[in-house]
Amino acid sequence: MTSTTSSTSSKRAPKGPRRAAAPAVGLVGVGRLGSYVLHRLRRRGVAVQARRGDLAALARTRLVYLCVPEDRLRGLAVELAQAWAGGARPRVVLHAAGHLGADVLAPLATLGIATGVLHPMRAFSHRAAGQHVRAVQNCWTCAGAAEARRHARRLVRVLEPRAQVWERSDDARSRRLYHAGCVLANNGGLALHQLAARLLVRGGLAPRAADQGAAALLNSAVFRGARQAVIPGEVQLRGPLARGQHDVVEQHLRALRGDALTAQAYRSLSLVLLELARQGRKLDAGTLARFQRLLR
Numbered sequence: 001m002t003s004t005t006s007s008t009s010s011k012r013a014p015k016g017p018r019r020a021a022a023p024a025v026g027l028v029g030v031g032r033l034g035s036y037v038l039h040r041l042r043r044r045g046v047a048v049q050a051r052r053g054d055l056a057a058l059a060r061t062r063l064v065y066l067c068v069p070e071d072r073l074r075g076l077a078v079e080l081a082q083a084w085a086g087g088a089r090p091r092v093v094l095h096a097a098g099h100l101g102a103d104v105l106a107p108l109a110t111l112g113i114a115t116g117v118l119h120p121m122r123a124f125s126h127r128a129a130g131q132h133v134r135a136v137q138n139c140w141t142c143a144g145a146a147e148a149r150r151h152a153r154r155l156v157r158v159l160e161p162r163a164q165v166w167e168r169s170d171d172a173r174s175r176r177l178y179h180a181g182c183v184l185a186n187n188g189g190l191a192l193h194q195l196a197a198r199l200l201v202r203g204g205l206a207p208r209a210a211d212q213g214a215a216a217l218l219n220s221a222v223f224r225g226a227r228q229a230v231i232p233g234e235v236q237l238r239g240p241l242a243r244g245q246h247d248v249v250e251q252h253l254r255a256l257r258g259d260a261l262t263a264q265a266y267r268s269l270s271l272v273l274l275e276l277a278r279q280g281r282k283l284d285a286g287t288l289a290r291f292q293r294l295l296r
């Protein structure tokens with residue numbers, strides 16, 4: 001059984017005997033996300049109770065953040081509710097799973113604990129515990145009871161003072177759409193980076209250069225995107241689509257023959273951009289129709 005405890009206190013010695021202050025935050029699950037949260041809270045001087053199995057100690061914290069895999073949440077909520085039923089309990093319990101709602105913590109809500117979700121909109125790895133990529137502003141979302149959302153915001157202010165926290169709906173349909181969007185941006189970005197980098201290698205770049213070049217292009221595309229409102233007509237076309245160069249697109253598609261997966265991605269993503277450009281009247285009808293015929 002793993003156990004991690006962290007508690008940070010002032011360096012000044014206490015004047016007289018008194019009870020140790022209760023840790024401000026309880027953390028359950030010190031994996032990819034949990035280790036990042038623990039690291040950040042320690043750096044900010046926040047006392048954390050993260051000892052696995054010590055449910056009584058967790059009960060004395062004000063806020064508990066559950067960073068365990070989704071399939072453990074329901075059982076964990078029951079276990080915590082049973083342990084805390086007759087005595088001390090935290091005011092707020094949050095979990096971190098983007099596709100589950102606050103309702104998975106219902107056994108805790110029946111004890112009067114404010115329950116909610118605090119979901120980081122990015123992927124964590126064990127290696128990134130101490131250093132995190134900040135190419136664009138970090139974002140978190142929160143949902144659930146008002147008090148839970150208030151504490152979620154406070155926790156993020158401590159973890160990452162410059163990050164944004166957005167509130168979102170907690171009904172099942174909204175949650176699925178929200179989570180699908182997160183997965184598309186994250187996995188889709190990864191897939192696109194891989195496909196593009198492989199093409200760059202085939203085009204003669206060294207793997208390291210291809211990797212960095214594809215990442216730089218994606219990064220600049222995202223920076224452009226992040227500065228535009230999410231309104232279909234606002235998309236800014238670049239490259240051959242913007243310049244109406246049908247011959248260039250035709251040459252690309254010819255070069256991609258024999259690489260069905262990459263060709264499919266090239267076609268689908270170009271058609272998405274053309275559709276957005278059509279809605280925003282960024283291309284004349286003739287140019288648009290010719291591109292669409294080429295790409296379908």
Ligand SMILES: NC(=O)c1ccc[n+]([C@@H]2O[C@H](COP(=O)([O-])OP(=O)(O)OC[C@H]3O[C@@H](n4cnc5c(N)ncnc54)[C@H](OP(=O)(O)O)[C@@H]3O)[C@@H](O)[C@H]2O)c1
Nearest residue numbers: 029030031032033034067068069070072096097122123124
């Ligand atoms: N990682 C991300 O990029 C990311 C991003 C957004 C949201 N999230 C959400 O964050 C949550 C955690 O994800 P993760 O990727 O950090 O998972 P993870 O790396 O697998 O870590 C989960 C940790 O929880 C521990 N654990 C499991 N059951 C426990 C229990 N009953 N009591 C105490 N500890 C327990 C595991 O320990 P053992 O291995 O010893 O069981 C492990 O250390 C998930 O809900 C996920 O959806 C993750």
